[in-house]
Amino acid sequence: MSRQPSPAARCIAVIGGSSAPPEVTRAAETVGRELARAGADLVCGGLGGVMEAACRGAREAGGFTIGILPGEDRREANPWVACAIPTGLGHFRNFLVVRAADGVIALPGASGTLSEAAMARTLGKPVVTVLQATGEWTVPGVLAAGSAVEAVRLILEAIPGRPPHAGGPP
Amino acid sequence: MSRQPSPAARCIAVIGGSSAPPEVTRAAETVGRELARAGADLVCGGLGGVMEAACRGAREAGGFTIGILPGEDRREANPWVACAIPTGLGHFRNFLVVRAADGVIALPGASGTLSEAAMARTLGKPVVTVLQATGEWTVPGVLAAGSAVEAVRLILEAIPGRPPHAGGPP
Amino acid sequence: MSRQPSPAARCIAVIGGSSAPPEVTRAAETVGRELARAGADLVCGGLGGVMEAACRGAREAGGFTIGILPGEDRREANPWVACAIPTGLGHFRNFLVVRAADGVIALPGASGTLSEAAMARTLGKPVVTVLQATGEWTVPGVLAAGSAVEAVRLILEAIPGRPPHAGGPP
Amino acid sequence: MSRQPSPAARCIAVIGGSSAPPEVTRAAETVGRELARAGADLVCGGLGGVMEAACRGAREAGGFTIGILPGEDRREANPWVACAIPTGLGHFRNFLVVRAADGVIALPGASGTLSEAAMARTLGKPVVTVLQATGEWTVPGVLAAGSAVEAVRLILEAIPGRPPHAGGPP
Numbered sequence: 001m002s003r004q005p006s007p008a009a010r011c012i013a014v015i016g017g018s019s020a021p022p023e024v025t026r027a028a029e030t031v032g033r034e035l036a037r038a039g040a041d042l043v044c045g046g047l048g049g050v051m052e053a054a055c056r057g058a059r060e061a062g063g064f065t066i067g068i069l070p071g072e073d074r075r076e077a078n079p080w081v082a083c084a085i086p087t088g089l090g091h092f093r094n095f096l097v098v099r100a101a102d103g104v105i106a107l108p109g110a111s112g113t114l115s116e117a118a119m120a121r122t123l124g125k126p127v128v129t130v131l132q133a134t135g136e137w138t139v140p141g142v143l144a145a146g147s148a149v150e151a152v153r154l155i156l157e158a159i160p161g162r163p164p165h166a167g168g169p170p
Numbered sequence: 171m172s173r174q175p176s177p178a179a180r181c182i183a184v185i186g187g188s189s190a191p192p193e194v195t196r197a198a199e200t201v202g203r204e205l206a207r208a209g210a211d212l213v214c215g216g217l218g219g220v221m222e223a224a225c226r227g228a229r230e231a232g233g234f235t236i237g238i239l240p241g242e243d244r245r246e247a248n249p250w251v252a253c254a255i256p257t258g259l260g261h262f263r264n265f266l267v268v269r270a271a272d273g274v275i276a277l278p279g280a281s282g283t284l285s286e287a288a289m290a291r292t293l294g295k296p297v298v299t300v301l302q303a304t305g306e307w308t309v310p311g312v313l314a315a316g317s318a319v320e321a322v323r324l325i326l327e328a329i330p331g332r333p334p335h336a337g338g339p340p
Numbered sequence: 341m342s343r344q345p346s347p348a349a350r351c352i353a354v355i356g357g358s359s360a361p362p363e364v365t366r367a368a369e370t371v372g373r374e375l376a377r378a379g380a381d382l383v384c385g386g387l388g389g390v391m392e393a394a395c396r397g398a399r400e401a402g403g404f405t406i407g408i409l410p411g412e413d414r415r416e417a418n419p420w421v422a423c424a425i426p427t428g429l430g431h432f433r434n435f436l437v438v439r440a441a442d443g444v445i446a447l448p449g450a451s452g453t454l455s456e457a458a459m460a461r462t463l464g465k466p467v468v469t470v471l472q473a474t475g476e477w478t479v480p481g482v483l484a485a486g487s488a489v490e491a492v493r494l495i496l497e498a499i500p501g502r503p504p505h506a507g508g509p510p
Numbered sequence: 511m512s513r514q515p516s517p518a519a520r521c522i523a524v525i526g527g528s529s530a531p532p533e534v535t536r537a538a539e540t541v542g543r544e545l546a547r548a549g550a551d552l553v554c555g556g557l558g559g560v561m562e563a564a565c566r567g568a569r570e571a572g573g574f575t576i577g578i579l580p581g582e583d584r585r586e587a588n589p590w591v592a593c594a595i596p597t598g599l600g601h602f603r604n605f606l607v608v609r610a611a612d613g614v615i616a617l618p619g620a621s622g623t624l625s626e627a628a629m630a631r632t633l634g635k636p637v638v639t640v641l642q643a644t645g646e647w648t649v650p651g652v653l654a655a656g657s658a659v660e661a662v663r664l665i666l667e668a669i670p671g672r673p674p675h676a677g678g679p680p
Contacts, residue, residue: 011244066253072269074181083236083253085270088430091632095602096266099242100255111631118625122601141621260598261462262435281461281481288455292431311451351584406593412609414521423576423593425610436606439582440595 011041011066012155013097015116016050016107024050024108027130029057030148031105036063038156043068043100045093046077046084050107055080068097095119103155106142107131117142126158181211181236182325183267185286186220186277194220197300198277199227200318206233208326213238213270215263216247216254220277225250238267265289273325276312277301287312296328351381351406352495353437355456356390356447364390367470368447369397370488376403378496383408383440385433386417386424390447395420408437435459443495446482447471457482466498521551521576522665523607525626526560526617534560537640538617539567540658546573548666553578553610555603556587556594560617565590578607605629613665616652617641627652636668 012035016028032054035042042058044051046067055065059080067081070090077084087093094112098104098120104127106117120127127142130151143158145151182205186198202224205212212228214221216237225235229250237251240263247254257263264282268274268290274297276287290297297312300321313328315321352375356368372394375382382398384391386407395405399420407421410430417424427433434452438444438460444467446457460467467482470491483498485491522545526538542564545552552568554561556577565575569590577591580603587594597603604622608614608630614637616627630637637652640661653668655661 064253066255068255083234085236085238085255085266087266088269089432090428091629092429092602092605094629094632095605096255096257099258111628115625115628115632118621118628119601119604121621122604122625258600259602261459262432262599264459264462265432265435281458285455285458285462288451288458289431289434291451292434292455404593406595408595414610423574425576425578425595425606427606428609436595436597439598 009039009041009064010102010156010159011043011100012152013043013101013104013116013120014050014054014107015044015097015104015109015113016054017109017113018045018047018049018051020049020053020108024131025053027148028053028107031107031130031152032057032059032063032065033061034149034152036061038152040152040156041066043097044081045070045097046081048078050109052078052080054107066100068093068100091115098123098125101125102159103127105130105151105155126155126160128155128158179209179211179234180272180326180329181213181270182322183271183274183286183290184212184214184220184224184277185264185267185274185279185283186224187279187283188215188217188219188221190219190223190278194278194301195223197318198223201275201277201300201322202227202229202233202235203231204319204322206231208322210322210326211236213267214251215240215267216251218248220279222248222250224277236270238263238270261285268293268295271295272329273297275300275315275321275325296325296330298325298328349379349381349404350442350496350499351383351440352492353441353444353456353460354382354384354390354394354447355437355444355449355453356394357449357453358385358387358389358391360389360393360448364448364471365393367488368393371445371447371470371492372397372399372403372405373401374489374492376401378492380492380496381406383437384421385410385437386421388418390449392418392420394447406440408433408440431455438463438465441465442499443467445470445485445491445495466495466500468495468498519549519551519574520612520666520669521553521610522662523611523614523626523630524552524554524560524564524617525604525607525614525619525623526564527619527623528555528557528559528561530559530563530618534618534641535563537658538563541615541617541640541662542567542569542573542575543571544659544662546571548662550662550666551576553607554591555580555607556591558588560619562588562590564617576610578603578610601625608633608635611635612669613637615640615661615665636665636670638665638668 028050036058041064043066046069067077069086072088074084094116104120106129128151198220206228211234213236216239236253237247239256242258244254264286274290276299298321368390376398381404383406386409406423407417409426412428414424434456444460446469468491538560546568551574553576556579576593577587579596582598584594604626614630616639
């Protein structure tokens, strides 16, 4: 049984490939779990791969998950999405994912992931990468985490004006 | 304590003015309550007036509410929004509200409400009006309900391919 | 040979059905021609019916025409569109059409036309209807013109802070 | 006197920083000029820096330029934009710039430029960089040109299904 979302909770976008190797999905699942334990909501693009693994990790730890979908049918959401938002906007919905978040954790993906990470920086939102998510790409202000657990700690510290969360879910 | 949202639940948009007279907010609150009792999620623009009254009615009856916000700060959501999605898109977020829904219940509002109702019809989604929501305007396919309770019944019947919900929350 | 567009020129959206009876396309063509004669650019959804007729009238009178397209291929534009903008946004591009304009002339259409007219009012832009474009619908601030020629005169007078154009193309 | 745009012409997005050092604006101006000479239209974000320099180069060589603006006022366009499209979408208009183009030439910029280049690749459009536009970032399918002149040649060759243009403006 998952907890309720809360406008007072921090909301973190988890981005990455819609298909991913086991090393990456394991990291994504850990990210989701740690976000839930820290009381943060998770927003993502709602599909498979990194998105599904992160949602599964979050929900199994009692967290809340939002999927902003490219298509028009909420049933395209992965089964761990608690709240599905179909948009019909295709890849344009990438920008809505980062807009809806206070900060972004990027796992390895393709150019769609990169467009989301770069847009997050354009909007002034903190971005933390795990597993060299963005390859040889570097952008000022993007932090590289050594592990999934560290990524969650770094992103929650980086959100401006909000102290890191002290304990478990509120 | 509200229930969880579910991708399997129907999701109904409630639209109307961001400020509204008591007669209208009472009807909006009833719409929200009846949607919750029927096991449907509620999506709206997340601000005041009709949106706030509908969310309050839904949450107090254990329902789930989504607010797709025009601005960039989730704290602009009314306090009864369970899941707030800031978009930074201004009035363009109206489109996302109706896109995210299976059907629309329209209460009285101004031109923003009308743009949402018309866009819903353009997207082929059923629209039910309460209290002559759209004034002298008529569009084929928009149903006029005699009461808030009837509006919820009509919209759930009008959603294609899904039988009306038989009982209480799932 | 058409003139160049100009950021200094007024830009008027012409909206209406993508298929239309001869009476309506004749009025749309006149609207396009009169806009061109007044030195105003024309923006529309770029497809057939009212949009094509208005573009044809404008181009034949030396005007400039912009088509903001729902699809991803500029070749879906009607042949009288001078500048085609494919968006891939589907019906959502309706809002971009009115956003790009200083004012809107509405000819008869279906709910898509109505959503554009209502969004224009929401954005504070003047709207003039021709041939009872919006049926039984009335919204404060929408002016009804008795003819296509009058519609162009009314919309140019209604644009705030800009005097009606005195003569031919600049 | 500029030529007319044409739906049959290729349309190339030029992206890069809204402020830029002289080396970069010189390259942008050359890109604009060479696009015009090849008969291609130019689309950009419509503001200063790389965008303004590219538009100036294109217009002075008789080309056509489109500016898709972040704000609501067409007067924010640089003076070399022939056709200004205000959107009110802020940074989200980046997406529309690349969507409207057949291919993208990227000059140095910040994260906004990177988000556009990455989104272009996500949409399957060819991207050519000039002056190491994207720093240490590499993405499969992005071509690096040794000069502005070469960039125009490479992008026109890379557009699928359309042979490189044989001569001057049509």
